[in-house]
Amino acid sequence: VQAEKGGYDSFMLKEIYEQPQAVRDTMGPRIDQAQKRIVLPELKMSDAELATYDRIYIVACGTSMHAGLVGKDVIEKWTRVPVEVAVASEFRYRDPIYTDKTLMIVISQSGETADTLAALREAKKSNVKVMAITNVVGSSVAREADEVLFTWAGPEVAVASTKAYTSQVVTLYLFALYLAEVKGTLPADEVANVVEHLQAIPGKIASMLEESEAARVREFAESIREVSSVFFIGRSLDYAVSLEGSLKLKEISYIHSEAYPAGELKHGTLALIEENVPVVALATQPDIFEKMVSNIVEVKARGGHILGFATEGDKDLAKAVDEVIYMPSTLPMLTPILTVIPLQLLAYYASVARGLDVDKPRNLAKSVTVE
Ligand code: G6P
Numbered sequence: 001v002q003a004e005k006g007g008y009d010s011f012m013l014k015e016i017y018e019q020p021q022a023v024r025d026t027m028g029p030r031i032d033q034a035q036k037r038i039v040l041p042e043l044k045m046s047d048a049e050l051a052t053y054d055r056i057y058i059v060a061c062g063t064s065m066h067a068g069l070v071g072k073d074v075i076e077k078w079t080r081v082p083v084e085v086a087v088a089s090e091f092r093y094r095d096p097i098y099t100d101k102t103l104m105i106v107i108s109q110s111g112e113t114a115d116t117l118a119a120l121r122e123a124k125k126s127n128v129k130v131m132a133i134t135n136v137v138g139s140s141v142a143r144e145a146d147e148v149l150f151t152w153a154g155p156e157v158a159v160a161s162t163k164a165y166t167s168q169v170v171t172l173y174l175f176a177l178y179l180a181e182v183k184g185t186l187p188a189d190e191v192a193n194v195v196e197h198l199q200a201i202p203g204k205i206a207s208m209l210e211e212s213e214a215a216r217v218r219e220f221a222e223s224i225r226e227v228s229s230v231f232f233i234g235r236s237l238d239y240a241v242s243l244e245g246s247l248k249l250k251e252i253s254y255i256h257s258e259a260y261p262a263g264e265l266k267h268g269t270l271a272l273i274e275e276n277v278p279v280v281a282l283a284t285q286p287d288i289f290e291k292m293v294s295n296i297v298e299v300k301a302r303g304g305h306i307l308g309f310a311t312e313g314d315k316d317l318a319k320a321v322d323e324v325i326y327m328p329s330t331l332p333m334l335t336p337i338l339t340v341i342p343l344q345l346l347a348y349y350a351s352v353a354r355g356l357d358v359d360k361p362r363n364l365a366k367s368v369t370v371e
Contacts, residue, residue: 004157012158012252016162016348017209018154019162019163019202020202022152022154023167023170025154027174031174031195037192039178040149040174044147047182050178051182053081053103054081054082055083055103056081057084057123058072058083058084058086059119061088061116063160063161064107064164064168065085065087066243067169068107070336071107072085073240078186079179079180088115088119091119096123098123098126103130106132106133107168109151109168111136112141112367113368113369114371117140117141118371120132121144130145131146131147132144133168134148135152151164153166157366159359159364159366165340170337173194173198194331201337204330205338208327213325216323217346222353223278224278224350225350228255230257232279233262233281233282233299234281234283234292235261237336238284238335239259239282241282241336245282245346246259249350251347252350252361253356254354262296265295266298270302273302273303274302278306280343281295282309284310285335289316296320306320306323308321308324309327309339310326311327311335312329
């Protein structure tokens with residue numbers, strides 16, 4: 001087993017460090033280098049059929065569902081198709097509103113999660129076209145879906161998902177761009193611009209994993225070793241990533257954590273902020289940056305100890321928070337794939353600092369194949 005960990009002390013850390021490669025492998029075959037556009041040769045349906053879909057359900061569990069939340073924002077932004085994201089265990093017992101123009105996307109790393117598979121089967125019974133995003137060739141989800149987009153992340157062993165998430169997110173970007181081209185909702189030069197930024201992402205992930213960056217996250221993780229709660233706040237895409245950061249932390253460090261849309265804080269959670277309560281504040285979205293800063297100031301006024309996330313060169317956040325992690329700059333829509341990296345490291349180091357089994361958290365399984 002030691003050898004399989006490739007010199008790392010856990011599968012999770014190894015998988016965190018495999019992300020530049022996982023993302024590159026997932027994108028590579030789907031980018032037309034010359035034309036800077038997306039190709040999805042694996043799709044069986046025609047572009048004409050794809051263009052007809054005017055409503056999308058994304059159904060998944062856990063971390064895969066969090067990837068879906070990022071997918072919703074990018075699909076809606078680039079294609080103007082309304083997307084609803086649902087937890088599979090809820091969705092399977094609902095009476096969803098399908099039309100013949102509804103597309104369902106199920107996301108599952110393992111392709112074996114019982115609730116996700118059940119939701120897929122329910123949809124197929126209603127003759128809804130189902131597209132799967134999965135990491136496992138030959139899995140039940142891959143076999144039963146009408147269409148499959150594989151994430152090429154390689155086997156993921158640690159219970160806490162890392163490289164599968166970033167690979168799912170990148171697959172959703174590719175799909176959203178492809179759908180935008182098919183529907184004619186994004187001009188070719190804008191597609192090309194996003195593609196260029198996407199191609200730079202693996203290198204940026206690698207820079208965030210460098211020793212000096214990781215050491216700063218480690219310090220913060222050690223400072224929260226004994227706390228009873230951590231809060232994550234953000235708006236729009238930052239909120240989607242906050243949910244994933246919070247899940248990661250609670251599942252492997254057993255520290256209670258909650259993610260909140262920053263603007264909702266004053267409707268309840270602010271009551272829990274007192275002297276030295278750790279708050280991780282993501283502020284990478286330029287259009288709502290000012291709003292985020294005022295939320296952060298409110299938290300600071302109650303004594304919160306704040307770790308802020310900002311984009312490189314954005315010096316304004318530093319004044320409002322206790323510590324800052326800077327992200328390499330990219331398009332605002334692409335930040336989730338970068339911000340999640342230090343959040344994964346935060347969870348990892350917090351777990352290590354508490355002396356826990358990083359790869360096998362209590363009560364949890366890698367793949368939940370029973371309901
Ligand atoms: C379990 C795992 C999570 C995963 C979720 C969904 O809870 O511990 O890491 O996100 O299942 O799994 P799937 O294989 O469907 O993505």
